[in-house]
Amino acid sequence: MAPVTNGRELFNEIVPAGELPTPGKTTVYDTSETIDFDTVPLNGGFLVKTLALSMDPLLLPSMRAPQKGQPMPPFPIGKPIMGVGIGVVLRSEHEGVEVGSHAYGALSHQEYSIVPTLKNPMQPVEIIKKNPKLSWTAQLGPTGLAGETAFCGWKEHSKAKKGETVFVSSGAGGVGSIVVQLAKKDGLKVIASAGTDAKVKFLKEIGADVAFNYKTTDTREVLAKEGPLDIYWDNVGGETFNAAIEATKMNARLIVSAAKSQANFNGTNQPIKVAGLFNARSLTMVGFNMFFLRYKHMAAFRGEYVPQVANGEFKYAEDIRHGLANAGEALLHALSGENVGKVSVIVAEE
Structure with a gap:
């Protein structure tokens, strides 16, 4: 040839x-x-x-x-x-x-x-x-890397309980949108932010209880009204991270996704301005690498989650x-x- x-x-x-x-x-x-x-x-x-x-x-x-x-x-x-x-x-x-x-x-x-x-x-x-x-693109997204990151991170670290409240930043992205739906399936109240009105509309379509445009609405005001938070799923870092910490309950869990919060790191920024609250509220913060978790959760991911996506139970x-x-x-x-x-x-x- x-x-x-x-x-x-x-x-x-x-x-x-x-x-x-x-x-x-x-x-x-x-x-x-x-x-x-x-x-x-x-x-x-x-x-x-x-x-x-x-x-x-x-x-x-x-x-x-x-x-x-x-x-x-x-x-x-x-x-x-x-x-x-x-x-x-x-x-x-x-x-x-x-x-x-x-x-x-x-x-x-x-x-x-x-x-x-x-x-x-x-x-x-x-x-x-x-x-x-x-x-094939769906097998790269909701049932691929994005889905694996959301599923493995949520199952491993959320310790979610029905009736709790979670805030998901960048909730309309490939990872965030799956986290929103996993949290709803677990019976949580979901607050989610995004950067455009079109994304806010999508968040409402996938079940977020509270969805807002962080560029036109003050994140702290939303969290003060709709919180306090049991869980924060961080996709962005920066001031959104600080606002989420301020809105936490005692024993809240902060999950730092291996996505934009890492990608936007420039080696100089120090985003945590309210570190004293970690002790005062007994907060737990965890970062994770999906590749080290996927084998632990892959049976459930493929046996339970992927069929749900294929059958339309998850929107993407x-x-x-x-x-x-x-x-x-x-x-x-x-x-x-x-x-x-x-x-x-x-x-x-x-």
């Missing part, structure tokens, strides 16, 4: 602290590489055609200069960035991986890539089956872009908070 173009989204330069990536500057779409499916060395791995990619806030820390506490290592300059994606196997030398099967996990942002192994815990990839009731919104060349714009869209629901890029059809 003749070589074909292998489009790639290359990491081009470091994003300064406190800034967002610039499409065409931070990352560059490149078509200079070709690939021959029949002859490219696999070295025991397998060749994947990328179908869809997830645009996640967790990509941003790896675009910054190395710093203490950085959750993931920086992307190498001049190489494709890596995120969560789904692809179809075109050729395989890997035991248990068949041609035509589908790979889910850490995939390079390129049209075709070689996955060396299924056994690398730092770049986890697994073979999955297509759910006939869900699109998607913000879908087409073409790898538009991945840079799609990521900026997700990081800037303009999206309602999960942002994904469809790279190719099968």
